[in-house]
Amino acid sequence: MTSTPLLDVTDLRLSYATEAGELPAVDGISFSIQEGEALGLVGESGAGKSSVALTLLRLWPRNGRLVSGQMKLSGNNLFALSDDAFRRQVRWQQIAMVFQGASESLNPVLRVGTQIMEPLRVHRGASKQEAIQEARRALSLVYLPPEILDRYPHELSGGMKQRAVIAMALVLQPKVLILDEPTSALDVTTQAQIMDQLKDLKEQLNLGIIFITHDIALASDICDTIGVMYAGKMAEMGPAEAVLNTPQHPYAQLLLASVARIQQEEQPVSIPGVPPNLASLPSGCRFHPRCPKAFDRCSTELPNLIASPTGSLGACWLLEEKS
């Protein structure tokens, strides 16, 4: 690849200070995305997906600490910016986010329009007229009528709120859009509608998307690249075709096999056991206690990401055996 990636993240590490000590919520995550490309971060709850998103926006909680990491947007190192400069220059203008739970994302006492227009007024110093214009444009992107601007959040249905939140994220025409479980609270038909719209937006606006979900099937709906996360680390990452069709890491394989499908007669399988507690991580590969293919080495040495023949990167000793 010759062109500079839109967003390039290397060795991101975030830890939380708790009673049980320093917990590595994000432990050496690296990825990059191009314009018009979507990256899916997939994993069970507690895998650190949402922490990655918060780190990208520098919104980690009080007890969080950025241990290391580099983040370049079109080649510019964003972590070199001061907090205030980051807020003024990056948040929402370059990187916007749609959070899990649209209802909780909206301020109940402010009109939806006010909340959509706010970034325009603050970052662009737009006049009220301009702001309304831009907000209408954003709403039209998600097929919402302009009347929504005058409504309060509690007057909208779940699907409308979700769309309004997406419109709010798009109002400054950011380059990168982070979507954190944007459809998990919605009915299946509404979910499908919104996914269709997101696909449209990705193409129309040439957005770089980071799509976070626990549902690997949903990730396949939009993602060009898929990263499977487990206990703060990347288990496997690669082109959607490689990860979905020929998963290399046993965890990715199990995650795929656990999906109940209707196009195949195959029964879904389950992954035995539960994800580890970050306070007491197993030695060696973090997945080895649940891994059906684990062998001695897995319990002592932590595998790094290794290129696999399918074109993906996998953190599994099996890949080394093969090569």
Added chain:
Amino acid sequence: MSGREILRVLLGSWSGRTGVLFLAVLVFVSLAVVIVLPLNFGSQRWNNPAEWADNPKAAAPGWTTLWPGNDAASHRIFDSSIPREITQVGPSQQRTYAFDLDYDGGALPTFMSFALSDVRFASQPPQISVEVLRPDGRSIQLYRDVVRGPRPGEQPPYARHFDEPLRINLSGSRETLESAARFLGREFDVQSTAKELAGKAEQVVFGTPTSANLDGFTPLAGRYRFEVQVLAASPGDTIGGVKLVLAGTTFGFMGTDATGRDLALGLLFGFPVALTIGLVTSLLVTTIGTFMGIVSGFLGGKTDLGIQRFSDIWSNIPLLPVLIFLIFVLGQRLWLVVVIMILFGWPGLAIVVRSMVLQIRSGQLVEATRALGASRLRIMFRHILFQIAPFVFAQMIFFTPAAILAEAGLSFLGLGDPSIPTWGQILESGFRTSAVYLGYWWWILPPGILIVITAMTFVLLTLGLEPVINPRLRRAR
């Protein structure tokens, strides 16, 4: 959450530990008081002026003498039932009781009083005289009288002053003052009348006049001897005891109020009273409120609507004005105060409990349990009550100081139960008799401090229990 877990949370915080310690002290003192003082202490002793007649009035606590520059006379009581000397005067017996006092020339007693009790005579009433012998060899007769003789139709032996001693306030007695005037004229050639000497009896007895116009007296230090002589007509006549009080300027550990009541006793009696008011009220408020809240929230329908409407109105009535009115009209009785506080207190809790029950109901526990075949009672009291129990317990602790403070406020307005002394009442009597303006701080500060400490104890416990109510805090700790 189990009881043990609650205790662990409570003892895990500084405020919880302090609260538990304070509570232990409060309970200990209360139990000791209940054991030592009679339960009718209020009507039998506290409000009986005779009980406190020998005490100095509005005297500061004894330990104030420890303050530098604070000269005070200590309170002296001489009490005897055995005469020091018996001399035969014809057929009669002269019995002499004598008390010695070393006077350092400092502060004078605030008053002198003499008491005689349990006199029994066969025919002729005994004669009594009280005399003081000064270090300078002079003597003053302080009192002289004859016990009241037989009444018409009364049969011997004649008993006198058994129920209540004959008590003479020497400082204010006209006879004593006249005798003092004679003494001054005789010994120092200073002419005066009893009226002029009013309030100066102690100065005359314990000093030497410096001028003819009674302006100044030099204190006369040295040993004084007070002699009480009783002339009994027949040898079988008995005298139970004589008592001479030289009232000090300080008294006991907590001082006295304007009627001479020992504030220490009143304050001590306030402990069990305050604790009982607080705990009984909060216990019943919590019990009724919780029960009604659970019933209302769980049963729903008309029951719910009824309880809800009632609670909505009842809990919004401002308590103090209504409490004032009801106690004024229905009578100043402590149990009534407690009952009214319970009546107006539970609806507030019922509303809160109901909302908690609704929240629990909105989860699936109730449905799931119903689908097991569990009865309503089981769901209400095994599942719902258990879940809200920690909160209810914390509410009970939280409500306790409110009850104590409400009673104190009511007492302060003069609506306390006269038969049961409370801290609020002690404050009220102090306030009403202008103790604030006269600077009798020992009368005003201690009851207030005790009220605040007692209320504070429960506030501290509530603070310590906060993680029980607010699980978010529990996790954050």
Added chain:
Amino acid sequence: MSPLLEIEGVSMEFRARKGLFTSVPVRALDNVSLHLNKGETVAIVGESGSGKTTLGRVCLRLLAPTGGTARFDGEDIGRAGSRNTRAFYHRVQGIFQDPFSSLDPNMTVGQIVEEPLIIHKEGTSTERKAAVRQALEEVRLLPAEDFISRFPHRLSGGQRQRVAIARALVLQPELVIADEPVSMVDASNRAEILYLLRGLQERHGTAFLYITHDIATAYHFSQRIAVMYLGRIVETGPTHEVVNNPLHPYTQALLKAVPEPDPANRFRRRATAKGEPPSPAAPPPGCHFHPRCPHAFERCRIDVPSLLEVRPAHSAACHLWPEANPSALLPETPPAS
């Protein structure tokens, strides 16, 4: 043989408070009929507001229907009288959606699983303890001893749901109403719980009414499916039939909406039903689905379609399937892979 559970024309109307003195009727169930045989699993599939949960509550005796009857083993569930309550719940049990709020946080796992036995006065204390241990082993909370003294908040969502299953099965009921038992469990754990249920069904011959919004899990777990939309059953039939040859446009939309892990997905649109489900308080006239239906025509706006058998044992309530002519216009049938 009469069915174990027989629902006949059940309707359920609530009154939703609107103003101070006004309320509007909300039809949660509208003339629903369904039956379930011994040892069979029927799935009720629908989105929020479809009435599927209300139906489950009616079957669990938690709600009395405002119309029609629901019978369990020939006896009217709603009018069985409180004397028979316990007997009813001995044979019918429920599993609920939320494993976090359906377990009493103050009870240990052992107490939770033992509670139905205590309520139904079953066995001595030792016998009950043994039954609890056995139930925990059956749901594979192993070793059972470890779990008995634990509190639910120390368990994962999947583990809690298994406790709920153990509690429902400790009485060995004949029918279990499972209302979204896996929707709040992490995707990777769903299969395991469904297997567990199926294993129990095979061993004990328990019948299941499986209520879900996810037609994919219903596909793997049930023998028959009933699809509900706004209080009505719009399609019912053998699972395989319904999924592979859906008759009702809503069922088709539901099937289209199911995401499957396929890298080609990102290049196509799902084109599922447009709009959002209307509020049950103000349902559209005629066929409730007509505003969102790609095939709607005039009649759909006026007439309520009745549930008719289009293929053997496979019925749909849709005007596209006129009574007389089963082979008329067949809508395109997904899945289009």
Added chain:
Amino acid sequence: MSLAMTLAMRGLSLLGVLLAVLVLLVVVLGATGFSDGILKAVVNEDIRAMRTGLAQTIRDPDDLEFALDAQRAELERFYGLDEPWYQRLPDMVRRVITLDLGEARTLRTFEGSAHVLSLVMERLPYTVLLLTSSMAITAVLGLLIGVKLATMVGSKLDRIVSYASAVSYALPAWWAGILLILLLAFQLRWLPAGGLYSSPPPEAGLERFLDLLWHAVLPVLTLVIVSLGSWTYTVRTMVLNTAQEFFVTVARAKGLPEGQVMRRYILRVAAPPIATNLVLGLAASLGGAILTETVFNWPGMGRLYYEAILGADESVIVALTFMFTLLYVAARFLLEVLYIVLDPRIRYSER
């Protein structure tokens, strides 16, 4: 529910409070025979007025007494004193509402009137002055400090305030008042110990007004001190709770400046619950004011209570109980309106 409907509901509930207190008052008065006493006082008042009138025309004292006795019997029938108390309930309710409760036994207005209505009305402004000023000061200070504290959770100041709030809950206003009198009035001699004006009072105008304010400082200070701690703590907790809401994180993600996040996303949202707490705290401050007035000899309705208790003036106590309830209900209603204005979820829930 629409805005008007919500307000009507609140109003109705508060009216219920007033009604409940009224019924409580008259039933208790009737059942205990107190209402007879009050009515007899009313009769006596009428008779006294008649006596002066009749004395002009009837010279003979016996005749006068006879005529008055006849009048008295007539009046007693008129007021229903010959009937059981429960038949007079509606009349008693009317009397309480209009404060038509005859004359006070010993209490007099500054002008010397013993009429209960004028007695209470004379004192009302002073109570309102004390209550509103202390509540306003507390509310504003509490908001300012509470919001500041919420941004510095866990700091030393934060901890001090949380303990102060605990202490203030345990500190009765009246005792705090006494302490302040001892300290500031007697020990340091900075402020007057009580009363309304200096003696002799300044003539009139600005000087007199300033003297009034000067005398109000200590009672207001007392009320502020005892309620400020807990109020500040409440504000702090509400702000903190709101700050944990998800939309606050979203607002930060939008790159809004911290001040705007605080104003529009935290304070604006926390305002309704804060207002609720202000409403709930009102009852407590009302009780506090009654006792504080007593301590500071501040001639409001609270002090009047104390004087009426000392003088066993039942009519005045009845009137005051009703007036305090009325005052409370009125204040509550105002705050309910404020609450509704603050919360669009109530304002606009039906479109």
